[in-house]
Amino acid sequence: MGYGFSLDDVAYLRSDAGCAALSALADLPLTPESRLADVAAARRVAPDHFAAVLETLLLRRKAMSKVDFADGLFTDEALQQATAAEVARHRAARFAGRVVHDVTCSIGADLAALPEGSLGSDLDPVRLAMARHNLGPDKVLLRADALRPVSRGTAVLADPARRDSAGRRTWRPEDFAPPLDELAAAYRGRDLAVKCAPGVDFAVAPWADEVELVSLDGQVREACLWTGGLATPGVSRRATVLRSGAPAWTITDAEPDDCPVTPPGEWLVDPDGAVVRAGLVRHYAARFGLAQLDERIAYLTGPEPPPGVRAFRVVEHGHYTEKALRSVLRAHDVGRLEILVRGLDVDPNALRRRLKPSGSAEATVALTRVGRRPVYLLTHAERT
Structure with missing residues (x-):
């Protein structure tokens, strides 16, 4: 849960002395390996508030990619x-x-x-x-x-x-x-x-x-x-x-949601998670002229993907078994493999270890189901 700041800590961190301490210690490594040396340095500069200073320096580094307070004060939970x-x-x-x-x-x-x-x-x-x-x-x-x-x-x-x-x-x-x-x-x-x-x-x-x-x-x-x-x-x-x-x-639910269910086309599209979580997959498909592979699965397909997304050009597809997929990967010389899963109880990391792809090519395989049938789609990821 992080360090428990007090009002006295905050008053010190906002004071001239606190700002000077934060500035003097700003370049500390703050790694697990440097912890003892970091604590010793902070004790010398801010003996009564060294823990608050160290925590603030660490949180400021975490905050850089999140909030606009370059010299902000935070608690770990609040950040x-x-x-x-x-x-x-x-x-x-x-x-x-x-x-x-x-x-x-x-x-x-x-x-x-x-x-x-x-x-x-x-x-x-x-x-x-x-x-x-x-x-x-x-x-x-x-x-x-x-x-x-x-x-x-x-x-x-x-x-x-x-x-x-x-x-x-x-x-x-x-x-x-x-x-x-x-x-x-x-x-x-x-x-x-x-x-x-x-x-x-x-x-x-x-x-x-x-x-x-x-x-x-x-x-x-x-x-x-x-x-x-x-x-x-x-x-x-x-x-x-x-x-x-x-x-x-x-995109909103006020838009049309008419989209067909078809076999895989030239492209596979995995909608953004916000679209999926909002229940707007069909609306997204209708906007961009796409179809569903299965009406209960969020994967979409069509002749052309939406602009500006990472989409997947379909190389081949078929009934999924580990044996069949291993043979497909070998035939396409796939060694670097991304595995996407929707609608099947498959652990991608465990499956990759079992498949042991060893070729020189790179590919993405999507595992899903159409009705009750498990299927694979071997694809190449592209930015459209």
Whole structure:
């Protein structure tokens, strides 16, 4: 769970002495092998706060690819839950022109992206002190319980903690802090957005008018439950795909979902995880003229893949058995093998060890089922 910061630690880290210590120790290796030497160096520079300094240096390195606070203060748990900057900016765009109250602001990662004039609150005084450092003196920050509203007339953003009292990750919404249903009840009649883990069962939040799944660079990062005026009329499910250095795109259940089921064509397409998690595979297929291999499986096929995705040109396909696949790999001289699986109980790593591919070519094999029949598709991955 990481080091337990105190308010005294935060005050020191924000002081001139603390900033000097962080600067003096910034180049420490901070590896398991260097731990004893790192601790000794930190004790010499900051004898009363060496653990807080070392933890802050380590967390700043982890934060570099996630949040925009170059010299931020964090706890390990808060940083793990903090929204990636690109995702936070995307979500904040839906609040454009609104004043927003972030009722679980923690260290301020979401609040930093919200429109000017927005405010934050949290019960944890240490995280609030860190947020004050991260956001500057002009941001309104309050110590308050998210279930006891202290603002009026604002939109509301909440990001409940998803760990139990022992620090274990929990997927049960009633175990969130605060629980989902209690949040919804506390802000009934207010425009509310709640950030959740993408694996949560959305059926437990019938009060949500729109569920948005968001991925970044191929990894599904979050679900956001939108209510009231923040939701899009006529849309109950949305998938948004963010790519570093490329335009974002989105798809919703308001679009057509007519797509056929056909045998494998020239290309195999594995839709982005946000599309799959949002239940919008058929809508995605209809948009790009694709078909399903099986109506219960997310793999798609067609004569041409969507632009800008990693798609798979089909070399051959057939009934899957290990013996048959081993023969196919040998015939195509495959040695470097990526294995994708949907709809079959197959461990790709264990299968690769058993197959022992030894050729000079590279390939991707997709294992799935059509009806009850297990099939393989030998492919070459390409960026379209």
